[in-house]
Amino acid sequence: MPRLLSFAVFFATWWIASLLAGDAKLPPPPTVLAAMLAEAKSGDLFLNLGVTLARVALAFTLAMSLGSAIGYLMGRVRLADRLGDPWLILLLNLPALVVIVLAYIWAGLTEIAAIAAIAINKLPTAVVTLREGARALDAALDEMATVFALPRSRTFRHVILPQLAPYIAAAARSGLSLVWKIVLVAELLGRPNGVGFEIGVAFQLFDIPLLLAYSLSFAAVVLVIETVLVQPFEARLSRWRPRAA
Amino acid sequence: MRLDVDIASKKFRNAAGEQHDVIAGVAFALDAGEVGVLVGPSGCGKSTMLRILAGLDHDFQGRVERPAGARIGIVFQEPRLLPWRSVEENVRLVAPLADETKLSALFEILELNEHRKHFPGELSLGLARRVALARAFAIEPDFLILDEPLASLDGALAARLRDQIAMLVDGRSVMTLLVTHDVDDAARLGDRLFLLSPRPARVVADLPIRTPRRARGDAEIAAIKSDIMQRINGGLTGRDAS
Known part of the structure; x- marks a missing residue:
């Protein structure tokens, strides 16, 4: 219920703002909805959303798995931390635009370049978060696993992974939002389809309803993914906590 | 199966860089x-010794000979359970081969049956200790290490848990090493008592107790206790060991 109310307030504010600002600058919800339906009818909406989603999924998976592995290593092995730290700081502070432009210049305007560029942008934040997680691992439980001679795979799955889970969830959530933002830039600059490309077109034509139609459809997809996938996953992970948040 | 320990010295460097003999x-x-019992005042280095015996600390002078391939079961001072696994999962994790009959019997003795599905965060300290005990026994250890398993439990509960430990230890042939600062626990559970000096720890006396655990009456336990106290106080210090 509070969520629905929140949506209602959002649409009401939008409608009032569009009345004040005028249709040309901010079209009211029905106009945007009409544009959305038109795109949906032609199939473009789903095609572009699908393409963008696929890029997000690939880049996100790549960055999360690689970033988690590197972060874990850096948190556990001192030498790895020392060696990796300067790279990490460099990557963390490298503007997304620089990475994307360089990737397109070096690898051409290709799908691989786009996905790699998005993944590289996300990678360092995953590394930083997982490194903190690995540093915070409970040495007492490690000792328990050692004395009971638990096999490594079982220790990892039952002792280490549950301790890293909140960090993985945090990295996933912040990473997902980062990837959503960057994927559109990458599409705008060098892909012939996707939500970012369509928004670029809408911008050039000053087609504000189209622009909003794509932005909002995209936001809706993100919201659904968050509600259906991310939040239940987190709830499941923290079910052992006496008072789960 | 025999455990042979000869630790000549163990030094510990604290955060400030000072070196201490432990x-x-x-x-x-x-x-x-x-059942061997290491009895000594708090802070005398008993836990450090257990870490060495458990194979967690290799930085010491001397040698520890454990039978090759001995299964070690340990109960740490804090229960060290996995908070994200249920009681039963905690036990089964270390003992995946344990069959249901044996586990039920173990849970029965330790009165844990109704808590199988609970998470450690929902248990009292006494219960969590019993889960840690169940875990250590579930692997059918050759060498059992108990670090102050009865500390900070109230008297009645400690007595019950002590009886449960005695029952489990007598149930199978296992080398058990119990660490405690409590003279009473030592006198009731031990077969051999090793009395330790305050830090740095040395063995002050090696006391075998001939009477089996079950046959010890109150008078005998009182006699053993006073013997321990005498030896400790007659030793290098005047500190009370209890």
Whole structure:
């Protein structure tokens, strides 16, 4: 219920703002909805959303798995931390635009370049978060696993992974939002389809309803993914906590 | 099965970089089926010694000979359970081969049956300790290490848990090493008592107790206790060991 109310307030504010600002600058919800339906009818909406989603999924998976592995290593092995730290700081502070432009210049305007560029942008934040997680691992439980001679795979799955889970969830959530933002830039600059490309077109034509139609459809997809996938996953992970948040 | 320990010295460097001697000569041996008790004042280095015996700390002078391939079960001072696994999962994790009958019997003795599905965060300290005990026994250890398993439990509960430990230890032939600062626990559970000096720890006396655990009456336990106290107080210090 509070969520629905929140949506209602959002649409009401939008409608009032569009009345004040005028249709040309901010079209009211029905106009945007009409544009959305038109795109949906032609199939473009789903095609572009699908393409963008696929890029997000690939880049996100790549960055999360690689970033988690590197972060874990850096948190556990001192030498790895020392060696990796300067790279990490460099990557963390490298503007997304620089990475994307360089990737397109070096690898051409290709799908691989786009996905790699998005993944590289996300990678360092995953590394930083997982490194903190690995540093915070409970040495007492490690000792328990050692004395009971638990096999490594079982220790990892039952002792280490549950301790890293909140960090993985945090990295996933912040990473997902980062990837959503960057994927559109990458599409705008060098892909012939996707939500970012369509928004670029809408911008050039000053087609504000189209622009909003794509932005909002995209936001809706993100919201659904968050509600259906991310939040239940987190709830499941923290079910052992006496008072789960 | 025999445990042979001869730790000549163990030094510990604190955060400020100062070096402390923790152990200054501890030698003893333990046979299968025996319960050895290390008795010493708080802070004398007992836990450090257990870490060495459990194979967690290799930075010491001397040697520890454990039977090759011995399964070690340990109960740490804090229960060290996995908070994200249920009681039963905690036990099964270390003992995946344990069959249901044996586990039920174990849970029965330790009165844990109704708590199988609970998470450790929902348990009291006494219960969590019993889960840690169940975990250590579930692997059918050759060498059992108990670090102050009865500390900070109230008297009645400690007595019950002590009886449960005695029952489990007598149930199978296992070398058991119990660490405690409580003279009463030592007198009731031990077959051999090793009395330790304050830090740096040395073995002050090696006391075998001939009467089996079950046959010890109150008078005998009182006699053993006063013997321990005398030896500790007659030793290098005037500190009370209890």
